[in-house]
Amino acid sequence: MGLTKSSTGTNLLNSNVQYLKNENGFTVALAGNPNVGKSTIFNSLTGLHQHTGNWPGKTVSNATGSFDYLDTNFLLVDIPGTYSILSSSQEEDIARDYICFGNPDVTVVVVDATCLERNLNLVFQIMEITDNVIVCVNLLDEAKKKHIDIDLDLLSNMLGVPVCGTIARKKSTLDNLIDVIYKVCKKEIIPTPKKITYLPIIENSINLLEDKLKTLFNFPSNLYRWISLKLLENDKKIVDSIEKNLDVNFTNDNKLLNLLDNLNNNLDDSRVNKTNFRNIITSSIMKQAEKICNKVCTFENKGYSVRDKKIDKILTSKTFGIPIMLLFLGGIFWITIVGANYPSSILFSFFGYIQENLIDFANLLNCPTWLSNMLILGVYRTLTWIISVMLPPMAIFFPLFTFLEDLGYLPRIAFNMDGFFKKCCCSGKQMITMCMGFGCNAAGVTGCRIINSPREKLIAILTNCFVPCNGRFPFLITIATIFIAGNIQGFTGSIISTMAVLFVILLGIFMTLIISKILSKTILKGMPSSFVLELPPYRKPQFGKILVRSIFDRTLFVLGRAICVAAPAGLVIWIFANVGINGDSLLNIIANFLNPFANLMGLDGYILVAFIFGIPANEIVLPIILMCYLGNGSLVDLDDTFAIGNILVQNGWTILTAINVMIFTCLHFPCTTTLLTIKKETGKWKWTILSFVIPTVCGIALCMFTTFVYNIFVTF
Amino acid sequence: MRELLCLNDLKFNEYGYIYDINCDDGVKKRLLDLGLVKDTCIIPILKSPSSGIKAFDIRGSLIAIRDEDSNLINVYKK
Ligand SMILES: Nc1nc2c(ncn2[C@@H]2O[C@H](COP(=O)(O)OP(=O)(O)OP(=O)(O)O)[C@@H](O)[C@H]2O)c(=O)[nH]1
Numbered sequence: 001m002g003l004t005k006s007s008t009g010t011n012l013l014n015s016n017v018q019y020l021k022n023e024n025g026f027t028v029a030l031a032g033n034p035n036v037g038k039s040t041i042f043n044s045l046t047g048l049h050q051h052t053g054n055w056p057g058k059t060v061s062n063a064t065g066s067f068d069y070l071d072t073n074f075l076l077v078d079i080p081g082t083y084s085i086l087s088s089s090q091e092e093d094i095a096r097d098y099i100c101f102g103n104p105d106v107t108v109v110v111v112d113a114t115c116l117e118r119n120l121n122l123v124f125q126i127m128e129i130t131d132n133v134i135v136c137v138n139l140l141d142e143a144k145k146k147h148i149d150i151d152l153d154l155l156s157n158m159l160g161v162p163v164c165g166t167i168a169r170k171k172s173t174l175d176n177l178i179d180v181i182y183k184v185c186k187k188e189i190i191p192t193p194k195k196i197t198y199l200p201i202i203e204n205s206i207n208l209l210e211d212k213l214k215t216l217f218n219f220p221s222n223l224y225r226w227i228s229l230k231l232l233e234n235d236k237k238i239v240d241s242i243e244k245n246l247d248v249n250f251t252n253d254n255k256l257l258n259l260l261d262n263l264n265n266n267l268d269d270s271r272v273n274k275t276n277f278r279n280i281i282t283s284s285i286m287k288q289a290e291k292i293c294n295k296v297c298t299f300e301n302k303g304y305s306v307r308d309k310k311i312d313k314i315l316t317s318k319t320f321g322i323p324i325m326l327l328f329l330g331g332i333f334w335i336t337i338v339g340a341n342y343p344s345s346i347l348f349s350f351f352g353y354i355q356e357n358l359i360d361f362a363n364l365l366n367c368p369t370w371l372s373n374m375l376i377l378g379v380y381r382t383l384t385w386i387i388s389v390m391l392p393p394m395a396i397f398f399p400l401f402t403f404l405e406d407l408g409y410l411p412r413i414a415f416n417m418d419g420f421f422k423k424c425c426c427s428g429k430q431m432i433t434m435c436m437g438f439g440c441n442a443a444g445v446t447g448c449r450i451i452n453s454p455r456e457k458l459i460a461i462l463t464n465c466f467v468p469c470n471g472r473f474p475f476l477i478t479i480a481t482i483f484i485a486g487n488i489q490g491f492t493g494s495i496i497s498t499m500a501v502l503f504v505i506l507l508g509i510f511m512t513l514i515i516s517k518i519l520s521k522t523i524l525k526g527m528p529s530s531f532v533l534e535l536p537p538y539r540k541p542q543f544g545k546i547l548v549r550s551i552f553d554r555t556l557f558v559l560g561r562a563i564c565v566a567a568p569a570g571l572v573i574w575i576f577a578n579v580g581i582n583g584d585s586l587l588n589i590i591a592n593f594l595n596p597f598a599n600l601m602g603l604d605g606y607i608l609v610a611f612i613f614g615i616p617a618n619e620i621v622l623p624i625i626l627m628c629y630l631g632n633g634s635l636v637d638l639d640d641t642f643a644i645g646n647i648l649v650q651n652g653w654t655i656l657t658a659i660n661v662m663i664f665t666c667l668h669f670p671c672t673t674t675l676l677t678i679k680k681e682t683g684k685w686k687w688t689i690l691s692f693v694i695p696t697v698c699g700i701a702l703c704m705f706t707t708f709v710y711n712i713f714v715t716f
Numbered sequence: 717m718r719e720l721l722c723l724n725d726l727k728f729n730e731y732g733y734i735y736d737i738n739c740d741d742g743v744k745k746r747l748l749d750l751g752l753v754k755d756t757c758i759i760p761i762l763k764s765p766s767s768g769i770k771a772f773d774i775r776g777s778l779i780a781i782r783d784e785d786s787n788l789i790n791v792y793k794k
């Protein structure tokens with residue numbers, strides 16, 4: 001689940017790779033297949049809190065952190081996972097650019113001990129680029145459970161590079177890795193990778209081309225062979241990237257082009273051509289990988305785990321797959337609803353108590369009433385309401401959701417739902433980005449980098465805010481508890497509120513599908529492009545870590561944002577409510593102006609004002625609504641959520657208002673952070689504006705529709 | 717000659733061995749990255765409840781491939 005990474009102290013850098021260089025020490029890159037534990041190792045070594053999760057594509061941009069060992073400083077770069085240097089999606093482009101051109105002192109290739117064969121593919125590819133490679137065989141505990149035994153020394157011998165075995169979750173197992181990194185950096189160990197030898201005809205061509213390149217260009221010496229190979233293969237994307245990063249132009253030189261043509265013709269005669277080149281190369285690599293694995297691994301069953309298979313059969317079964325998914329989601333909502341109530345009322349009373357004392361204190365200081373009211377009833381009250389209403393549900397929802405994520409369930413959701421997305425000409429991976437949207441829409445939008453096709457990626461970005469993020473989610477819960485469950489208390493009440501929230505979420509998913517379909521039939525025309533998704537093994541979540549990290553990160557983050565946004569917003573609202581023309585406050589004037597339109601939507605002007613004020617952060621919508629209603633200073637004690645309900649009812653809320661507010665909470669413009677992220681990811685204002693307009697129009701239309709239907713029912 | 721069939725027709729839990737992959741370039745590359753070269757063993761394991769996609773055991777990891785692609789992959793049985 002993403003929150004803004006700046007809150008965790010990690011520097012995120014995704015563009016120019018050259019900048020990621022350690023001036024005073026060494027730079028170490030962490031590369032590897034997706035979901036092998038790179039970020040976990042990164043966190044252990046640097047003490048930072050880069051997000052980890054049990055699914056491929058958790059990390060989508062480079063992150064750096066440093067650590068000291070003995071007398072030396074190391075800059076560690078956590079790279080997005082990639083299956084190969086010949087990437088296909090954006091986060092993999094970032095990875096490739098860094099691996100190929102970042103020029104770190106050492107590249108640590110993290111591999112998964114439970115499927116070494118496939119992981120070696122990337123190892124060999126990276127060994128073609130640089131000699132300074134360390135292979136880190138991670139997940140040894142899982143391998144042990146599957147009775148896979150790996151002879152690390154033999155592996156090291158056969159690859160020609162140092163090999164370390166680790167269990168990233170256990171910090172002590174990383175000592176050896178650090179030591180080897182140190183020694184390789186200090187040239188105490190010199191890796192001598194045993195590179196793959198391809199078919200003789202290909203080797204010949206490589207040699208000829210390599211010689212030619214050496215006369216023409218001045219590259220780092222280890223890159224000639226690799227560039228020759230890539231030129232022969234003529235993969236446009238990678239050749240472009242070479243030209244860009246090394247600042248050269250291959251098409252300028254006629255001699256080079258002639259040579260390349262000749263070589264390609266020669267290869268063609270030996271039936272090595274453009275269509276099967278990649279195949280032949282990969283076959284040679286995989287053959288070598290198989291050979292090594294046969295020697296170094298002993299196993300009972302190298303296939304997919306039997307236990308996982310049993311679980312998967314149930315979780316993706318035709319009859320139970322989707323109901324179980326809803327049950328999980330509903331269960332999480334239910335626990336959140338039930339669990340949030342109590343801490344919420346405690347916080348309410350606590351802050352209320354302080355408020356009274358603050359007022360007494362202000363009186364004692366002879367503070368002018370307008371000032372104390374503005375600060376206490378304006379700023380302080382908004383601030384504490386946010387904390388009381390928002391914090392408990394978040395603190396419960398987050399760990400629970402992270403738990404599902406760590407378990408490895410998210411890719412299964414994508415797998416289960418893929419059929420529906422395919423019908424809408426989209427990628428099933430969109431579902432994963434939507435799940436991230438539950439945490440934070442901005443993080444969800446960035447997460448869309450894992451979708452290969454640019455068209456599908458755009459659709460996923462534009463529709464991401466249809467899933468309510470954690471800023472809106474507690475609001476939904478509060479309204480559902482107060483109005484939908486209403487007077488029904490206890491267990492039944494909580495179930496009813498859960499159903500209401502679940503319904504809104506499903507509405508969001510449904511709208512996502514419809515809008516995706518409409519988009520792919522109109523402005524983003526296209527067929528569903530195919531995609532391949534890895535379903536990782538189920539892993540036991542780290543309860544303690546999840547709890548500490550999500551509550552701690554969340555708490556800090558929410559508090560920070562609340563202070564930054566809510567305090568000024570509270571102030572402004574208070575001023576609007578208390579300053580006016582001809583005895584009518586500014587707030588009333590604006591609200592009255594919006595009222596006719598709001599009434600069409602079954603809302604009132606104040607609610608719309610609150611949503612508009614909520615653009616910087618959705619968390620503040622409910623407190624602002626309350627502020628509006630209580631604006632001119634009347635003192636109200638709020639003990640719990642039901643007291644909020646009373647205020648709302650007194651101000652004319654009906655069940656229709658509640659339903660429409662819930663709908664509009666789910667379907668309205670994204671917050672500024674999300675909008676800016678969309679701008680950054682798509683690069684165009686056009687898409688940013690569209691992402692603002694689409695959900696808003698949907699929300700308004702739907703609210704008007706329910707109001708219309710409701711009115712018909714009431715009249716008859 | 718060994719009998720060829722397309723991957724999508726392979727029964728669940730049955731072992732197939734890759735003969736050739738005729739998918740479009742993007743998918744083909746991705747499958748190669750996953751080590752799916754000629755003669756690699758592949759076993760259908762799961763089917764999505766919303767249909768249209770299946771998951772296969774490839775070299776010990778579980779990979780989901782859409783039907784329109786698995787229709788273009790030929791496998792043989794041993
Ligand atoms: N049991 C076990 N689990 C591990 C180990 N290392 C990592 N994990 C878990 O594996 C999952 C993936 O770890 P990450 O660190 O996010 O993987 P990554 O390589 O950064 O993944 P991407 O960013 O998607 O490329 C997490 O749930 C980790 O807790 C290990 O040695 N043993």
Ligand SMILES: [Mg+2]
Nearest residue numbers: 038039058059
């Ligand atoms: Mg990562």
